[in-house]
Amino acid sequence: MAEEFVHLAVAGTEGQDLEINMGPQHPSTHGVMRFVVKLKGEVVESVQPHCGYIHRGIEKMCESLSYPQIIHLTDRMDYLSAHINNEAVCLAVEKALNIEVSDRIKYIRTIIAELNRIASHLLWWSSMCMDMGAVTPYFYAFRDREKILDIFEETTGGRLLYSYNCPGGLMNDIHPNFQKRVKEFIPYFRKSFKEYDELVTGNVIFQNRTMGIGLLTREQAIAYGVTGPAGRGSGFACDVRKRAPYSAYDKVQFNEILYNEGDSFARYKVRMDEMLESLKIIEQLIDNIPEGSYVEKMKAVIKLPEGEYFQQVETARGELVVHIISDGNKTPYRVKFRSPCLSTLSVMDLISRNQKIADLIAIGGSLDLVIPDIDR
Amino acid sequence: MQGVLYDFTGLIQSIDAVFRASMSDLWATVLEYAIIGIIYLVIYALIGLFLVYAERKVCAFIQVRLGPNRVGPKGFFQTIADFIKLLLKENIKIKNADGVLFNLAPFIVIVASFLTFGTVPFAKGLQGIDLNIGVFFIMAVSSMGVVGILLGGWSSNSKYSLIGAMRSGAQIVSYELSVGLSLVTMVILTGTMQLSQIIELQSDGWFIFKGHIPALISLIIMMIASTAEINRGPFDLAEAESELTAGYHTEYSGIKFAFFYLSEYMNMFVVSALVATVFFGGWMPLHIGSWQAFNHIMDFIPPIIWFILKSFALMYVIMLFKWTFPRLRIDQLLKLEWQYLLPISLFNVLLMAFVVYMKWYF
Amino acid sequence: MGLKSYLSGLFKGFYSLLVGLRVTNSYFFHPSRIVTQQYPENRKTLKMFERFKGEVILVHNENNEHRCTGCGICEMNCPNGSIEIISKMETGEDGKKRKAIDKHIYHLSMCTFCGLCVKSCPSKALAFGNEFEHAVFDRAKLDKVLNKEGSVLMKGVE
């Protein structure tokens, strides 16, 4: 028996790579995603993503649904920034119909989108820390995210998937408590944000794990279409809120967070700073929500004029583009969602080569992939 | 020197005498051994069960949640329920696994932790194994555990296990040095390696106070290195839940997994008991120089309580490490050992030797 | 690597670890900050927000009357086909025959809580209920009939 093992273990395996499947059932893939990782010892030789485990054919489904009905499908793409996805379709439809929504709708949409962004970044923060082996931050972030979800639940009725937008406005008016609760949340979050920095950002282990890991240059980020915080961590000024403002973003002052290092830590810092920046946006808007109707008058059956319509929005993960091709019917002819995560995924192999397997997880965490967004 | 109020030496000797008077020497020895075995088995299991519960509660409180609270009062019997569940689970045999080694691994791990557990001095006279090379013995036996982990990981024929085992091999082997050197530092101060004597020497003050700076450095190094040696976070690379799913024990199920789990917790207990013994006077009450009244009051608290308090405080610190820090990467882990801890502890040995030579200790 | 940077790196790193430990330690010693809800025990005090989308209900008043005319707009607007309306012809008090619902069937298992049915209902018959404990052992139990036994159309609703 002993010889058999020697034979198995050594003969003919010199220089062979260890091929490992990470996923579909793996603690750190955040969904059903499979990476085939080739390893030399601990060092990653190549990463091959295999997606499609939860592909639902949203684009195909859209072709048989009317425009208001599409919206609730977009919730399920990047479910962490569901409101922003909703907004994208609504803005596209409004643009096609040449409807200018009132400021009230714009303000509410923007506030909720920014709250949604904070909630999404909080979830990212917690799961990235968990990927790196720190479990406690997970619970702190979820505790604070819960407050945002409560605000959402009170106003929209949903905690994760809101379906709060409809073409021409919103489903409901904001709840009377909305402003009060949001104003309570801002100082509370600022306080716990300090704790996050103490617990994780300043931590020497965390910094050593992320600094200089997963380097992505600006040119690569542009070529691979890496947008959102991951792109801005490489110095790629890709924020749609600045580049092509929509909703109320042209009315508020905020900075586009840019870091030039391009490593995991830069991506981490971009998101952390973005949360504070979102708070600033909310602070500017929350007291100034104008009075008015929460929904514009729309026809009962919405038919877009024939043509092609694009709408870009900045979700928590990057640039989401909705491309609607209409043939004049009440259902779209073709809908394409350009999801940010698909492009982000494509750099996975590039930036995790020659890193250790533990870095692969950290890089995956810092890219913040949401698998349903890839497998639409 | 103050008299020790609770001394179990006499009691144990009288039991020994009774046995030896009523039967032949051989039978008396066998009977005594059997009693020792049973008692230790029970304590081992109880502490193990309690530690799992304690860890869950500690991490729950840190993480702003309640932790187990369904089975028994405040969830106290949760681990017993878990144990029963693990006992009733099927033991899955992995295809292509090396059956002999696969089954041997839990034995090695448990034997290593049980033997070190035997050396823990609970109170004066209440110590199973009190060799004159006690400190050395603990080091030697505890490093046996890595063999179990390596075997378990390798024989599973799973890639995650293999990486986990390899990591733990490199890791434990490296941190062994720092543990050894920081113990050497303290041995210079004590002049003996027998645990019971080390405690006796601390009756007028714990070594952490007596040895001041070098003892403090040594304590810090010892805490870091021993956390790494028992494979606990942030040094839990061998398990690395987010990378390797469960590391070396990925393929173990049911009771065999439970043994790996148990040994991990018991190693934590042994390590903190060792630190408590060497640095904080083991079961010795807190005595401050010439404050007679204070020392007498302290003496009334039973030594077992002292010992348990100290080792649980240390275990709390080790748990706090795990639930605060992100995991290190393998190269950082080795860098920390070889470029920071080892040079510092080498320096610390010299410092302690110098302090002892100049008689600067108290 | 100079000795100075070596040592400063060492101490800075060590200090950052202590800062982190302080945070977690403070949480351990302040159990009042625990946020866990004891769910099944707090059922009595647990109150969902009024807009919470638990399930679609057909609003009935105390006289067992509802406002559903059986027009089928909700059925048409539902993206997933989770609403089915079976209507019947009924003779009203004035002797006219009119369409009324026989069964308003709601497949909870298919519902995505988009709210289009509630929003589009012309007679405001539908609403969202706060019930969220939907777990059942049999999938067939998720197909619900929303109109209660013997309920009739509220007067004045066309």
Next chain:
Amino acid sequence: MTNQQLEEVVKRLGVEAVISEAQFLTVEVPFDKLFDLARNLKENEQTQMDYLILITGVDYVSSFGCTYLLTSTTHNHYMVLKTRNIDKANPRVDSVTSLWQTAEYHEREIYDLMGITFNNHPDMRRMFLDESWVGHPLRKDYVDESNIIERKY
């Protein structure tokens, strides 16, 4: 750069293109000229279309089409590149992966769901569906009786 100027640049490139203005400047080219135009647009100093936002594959029933949304990170102008009349029986287009690496995944997605093959693509495999899957679901004539349920309304 305004749409007007962009239009002039495209005209100067000497490609036979139908230019129209919708939301963005739309340039329609035959599919065999697409790659040249794309390369010119990327390399031209005045356009510098270095960021490909999306590629949409469209089934026009009689033929296939591809729509490219391009933008420049330096000039921040947008342009839509369109191609139609891709042969239905054997749809083949030149891949733009060598210009924009992000196209690799987007083209694989289109190949998977729409069935358009891209020439010179480094890794032309299915993206989401299994290799053994028959047909391309986003085509209008795709029928899958077990998974697609026709809506009544």
Next chain:
Amino acid sequence: MSTQILIPFFITAVFLVAAGITLAYMLSPKSFNLQKQEPYECGIPTVGVTWLQFNVGYYTFALLFLIFDVETVFLFPWAVVMKQIGLVGLVEILIFFFILVLGLAYAWKKHALVWQ
């Protein structure tokens, strides 16, 4: 105390594991399923050999450890009697340490302390 005392501890530990496994064997359900016997790899069948020649990075540290551990063993006897032998012991150990640190410095310089 003699080392005999190790015997009951060793036997008890072995007994504990053996009893646990036997008990579990008697109590636990048994079912046969080929899928269940696959080693865990996220639900995908394993590709390639698991037991292959592995990276040398891990083994260099084992070698380094061997050198230093043997030296630690030498330190213990000295440590025990340090208080009695005084200056002579201190000087001797300084020389010993000098050689030890030289080895460490050499390994450091050669980047043997960095994981490859």
